[in-house]
Amino acid sequence: MLPNALRYFLEVARIGSVNGASERLHVAGSAISRQISALEMQFETPLFERKPRGMVLTPAGEKLADYARRAFLDAEDVAAEIRGRVDTLRGTIRIATSEGLANVFMSEMAYFFREKYPEVRFDIHVVAPPNIALMVREGEVDIGIAFAVGTPIPVHVVRRVRVTTVAIMHPNHPLAARDHLTMADLANYPVALSTPDTTLRQVIDMRCAAEGVLLNVVMVSSHSAGLMHFARQGGAIAFASPISVRTWITDGLLVARPFVEDTAFNRSLEIQTMAARKLPRLVDDFSRFLADEIGGQIAL
């Protein structure tokens, strides 16, 4: 459907070397090298920088790669459509998100969406937050759901919503009686934190630094669901965004207490799709559905 040159080019961009792409594509490296040269001739500019350890895209190459990725995804969708499959309401939605969001939030969203589209299948990739936008950009997933991080990956943000951070605790916890908390309030109680590479941890650290508070950290985990269960058993106070724990709160298993002065140190939740990509009908519907849902939750 699309010329091999573009396929090779894209694979080299992904893998970072001709030989690597050669193995993966089962095509001789020479052939790949030639096709890329041809493209560079055609555009009259180098598409890769030749580094000693492989090849990395030049700015021009980035542009072409963006185009090629779009074109391939688009072609796939069209082919599926023409073949009669996946016309509107059945199909797979590929999502990349972080562990904290995959747990409650994505489960809920998937559940509700499937009430409208029972034939939908979800492929949920739980990956490190900085990789989410990358996967969206490379077309490995259709939708990324992530807390915005200072990275300027050029993806399309369908919606961005500021979410607060709340303290999560057992319903009988002494602080559960309070309406609002400060970091200083927590200093006397054990807390459970996520690892420093998470956005959640970063806002908590910033807040502590700002208030000059040293927390009594009894658990650090990269698995937020584990932290929540730990808090549920009364072991510590944990932290989360409201949407990450919604059902647990409404079920009364945990209580969430907001912090005073909640405007600072908040995160932005983003729904991301590939820039300029024509989304398949189903994916588009889901992205709108998500946008509506988190739009409604912005008030909490």
Added chain:
Amino acid sequence: MLPNALRYFLEVARIGSVNGASERLHVAGSAISRQISALEMQFETPLFERKPRGMVLTPAGEKLADYARRAFLDAEDVAAEIRGRVDTLRGTIRIATSEGLANVFMSEMAYFFREKYPEVRFDIHVVAPPNIALMVREGEVDIGIAFAVGTPIPVHVVRRVRVTTVAIMHPNHPLAARDHLTMADLANYPVALSTPDTTLRQVIDMRCAAEGVLLNVVMVSSHSAGLMHFARQGGAIAFASPISVRTWITDGLLVARPFVEDTAFNRSLEIQTMAARKLPRLVDDFSRFLADEIGGQIAL
């Protein structure tokens, strides 16, 4: 850049015959026929209906053609971008519109837009109204500006605005003293109409029929600018939408008087782009600019 098969396919779709495409592309008809067969093999479905007088797309073929057109335009844009030309603010915007809109409205819009982007060039195609959406769809122009007609051409409508119809006359015309008019008011004066294939004429005819009024028609022309000048000289009352005559009104050369009960028999002005196409930066800017402008004029 893209496979020849798609180029051939698209040309056959455009022209409607293999032989026609053969001449145009300087490629043997047999080669074209083969490539199309190959595509049909690949998709396991016919893309054309073979009629005695040529070939017309099947629904599956339509889908593929839409894709191919997008891909080619997109590829062109990317190529231009990579080559360094047309990065952001210089370039050509191709527009299809009707004669009535090309006259005052497009001139104004182009003029104002060029104040922000002095390097812009406009290619304005004045065509019969039903062809505007077709040209947009086939990618022959970037933007279509047209009054909505009951045709279900699948293009993307950036904005749709209901526009009223007003009577246009010399400032000294007796009816210029009135605030609002009915069709019956006009019956005693000579009027100038556009040809029956225009949307403007259609709403006027409908309005006359509804009110049971027979107009004193002294001129019919397919050239709306001529009708306006005729009105300006006092020869007759003409008709237009407010945006089509704006500068003439503000300059005091003509006066426009609205009709009572203006909700019925109005037209919708549409700004159209190719469905699901990634617009070049400049074109996108202009479409937003237009949308803002006509959005602001909806009140008139």
Added chain:
DNA sequence: TAGGCCATTGCCATAGCGGCAATGAGGCTC
């Protein structure tokens, strides 16, 4: 019924593509 326009098919030449092996450039290690 003859002629014209249409797409398709068979046959052939060739340009383009991919495989293999050699070359050369640039780090890494001992």
Added chain:
DNA sequence: GAGCCTCATTGCCGCTATGGCAATGGCCTA
């Protein structure tokens, strides 16, 4: 600092796929 390893690139060769030409058969029109 010498040898080795990992790269990408180039020359050569075989093959596939593509395009040109001419012939065929279907369908409509004069």
